[in-house]
Amino acid sequence: MSVKNAIETRKNSLIQKNKAEQLGMSTDVISYLVGRLDIKQVESALLRVAAYSAMVNREVTIELVEEALQDEAVISLSRSKRKERRRNWSSSGMVAMLSGLLLLNGCSFNSAVGSPLAEKASAQSDEASADAATQSDITLPGKAIPFEEVTVSPSIAGNVQALMVEMGAYVTKDQTLAQIDESDLGLQIKQAEAHVKTVEAQAQAQSIEQQIRLNEVKASLEQGNTAGGSSAGTTLVTAEASLAEALDELEKAVFVFEHGGISEEELQQKKNKAQQVEQQIQAHKESAAAQAAESQKKQQATAEVAKLQQQAINVSARLTQMGRDQALADLELVRYQYNNLTVKAPIAGFITAKEVITGDSVSPSTPLFVITNLDKLYIQVDVPEAVINRVKVGQHAHAQIPSINKRVEGKVAYVAPMSNAESQSFPVRILVENAEHLIKGGMKARVRILFESEQPEPTEPEATKEASAQQEG
Numbered sequence: 001m002s003v004k005n006a007i008e009t010r011k012n013s014l015i016q017k018n019k020a021e022q023l024g025m026s027t028d029v030i031s032y033l034v035g036r037l038d039i040k041q042v043e044s045a046l047l048r049v050a051a052y053s054a055m056v057n058r059e060v061t062i063e064l065v066e067e068a069l070q071d072e073a074v075i076s077l078s079r080s081k082r083k084e085r086r087r088n089w090s091s092s093g094m095v096a097m098l099s100g101l102l103l104l105n106g107c108s109f110n111s112a113v114g115s116p117l118a119e120k121a122s123a124q125s126d127e128a129s130a131d132a133a134t135q136s137d138i139t140l141p142g143k144a145i146p147f148e149e150v151t152v153s154p155s156i157a158g159n160v161q162a163l164m165v166e167m168g169a170y171v172t173k174d175q176t177l178a179q180i181d182e183s184d185l186g187l188q189i190k191q192a193e194a195h196v197k198t199v200e201a202q203a204q205a206q207s208i209e210q211q212i213r214l215n216e217v218k219a220s221l222e223q224g225n226t227a228g229g230s231s232a233g234t235t236l237v238t239a240e241a242s243l244a245e246a247l248d249e250l251e252k253a254v255f256v257f258e259h260g261g262i263s264e265e266e267l268q269q270k271k272n273k274a275q276q277v278e279q280q281i282q283a284h285k286e287s288a289a290a291q292a293a294e295s296q297k298k299q300q301a302t303a304e305v306a307k308l309q310q311q312a313i314n315v316s317a318r319l320t321q322m323g324r325d326q327a328l329a330d331l332e333l334v335r336y337q338y339n340n341l342t343v344k345a346p347i348a349g350f351i352t353a354k355e356v357i358t359g360d361s362v363s364p365s366t367p368l369f370v371i372t373n374l375d376k377l378y379i380q381v382d383v384p385e386a387v388i389n390r391v392k393v394g395q396h397a398h399a400q401i402p403s404i405n406k407r408v409e410g411k412v413a414y415v416a417p418m419s420n421a422e423s424q425s426f427p428v429r430i431l432v433e434n435a436e437h438l439i440k441g442g443m444k445a446r447v448r449i450l451f452e453s454e455q456p457e458p459t460e461p462e463a464t465k466e467a468s469a470q471q472e473g
Contacts (some may be wrong), residue, residue, distance in 0.1 A: 007034055014042060014043065018046070024050075025050070026060070030046070047067060099222075137449060139446060139448045140377045140446075141444065141445070142380055142444070142445045143445065144440065146441050147373050147376040150371045152368045152370070153362075153368060155343075156180060158341070159359060160180040161178075163177070164355070173349075174344045175345045181363070199320075207316075211313070214310060248275045250273070297390075348372070350437075352372040354368075355370075365378055375434060375435060376431060378430065379397075392415070394411055396449075401445050413431035
């Protein structure tokens, strides 16, 4: 039998085994395994992938196959447990673990039911459940995702005059990214400034004119008060002087009459004259009272006019101020637009998207660039439900990046409160430093999260110092 026929026979055999034991693997996955592994290794790899799929509760895909075969253990136990597992681990042990996991998930191997192998799998399944509560750490596959991403848009509408950066470039905060065409904004600023000055001059002239009118009304009011009172007072004083003179003459006439110097008729004439003067005084008083009443009415009317005039001045002043404020607002808007013709980077990072070209028409809703901050990174992993409650924010973690052969230290920064609808696992993010930008977004990683029962291992520099100290000792 040729090698090709042997491979095809093995493939068909595995397909039948997959169906019979309900492993849930597609033909593509089986073909992938057969094409990349030795024929003798394929069956154990098949079982191992099935076990890993059941452990992380994810559908079997080629990506999951690569993860499952990348490392021997998905969940690492305490050091003593790991040593014991290494001694007992074998192909039959793998089958037993798979059987136990599938039994926990409501599945079973048809060929193993009722056999000693199934009993062993059940026992190891119980042991695995107990280990979930006592294990000191967990190791899972993960992927690097950016710490921060910002979409940059212009503050004003216009046409892109120039672009200063290209895709992949690293930019610093406040670095110029693009220039928007200024069009006639410079001319608009000058026009707006001139308009503000015109409005202010008009407001000042109007205020002066209205104040002059108000002063004229007030002067008229004061003049009316003075003139009316002076005229009435003068007339009354003259009449009272005439009465005093008439009474004096009457008194003298009475004395002369008593001594026979004048006739009774002449005395009566003096009396009549005094009465006439008294009547004139009374008439003057009545006239003065009437004039005073009229003057008071005029004063009230003039005061009302002055009040209305003042109100008109106040309203006009408010309208003028509103016009001035609007002119200033228009000026500030044009200045704002002019000052924001230059688009600057809000954060430092790499240009990971460039959405426009020179000449494009843009607005504040138009994305120009996407800046990705890789100074720090999140390594995101999916944690199984069995141990998610042991993962806490602040716990130490190690991440190994195979593609660059680099290990970094970090801490748990986020634990999702809800599971992923598809995988039923919980997304967890580990924050790591990446000052040299060696780790790129999307790189795969193997993450080991240390639970509270285990202290973080010393970093390489610290370990070197401890070794040196021991040698010196």
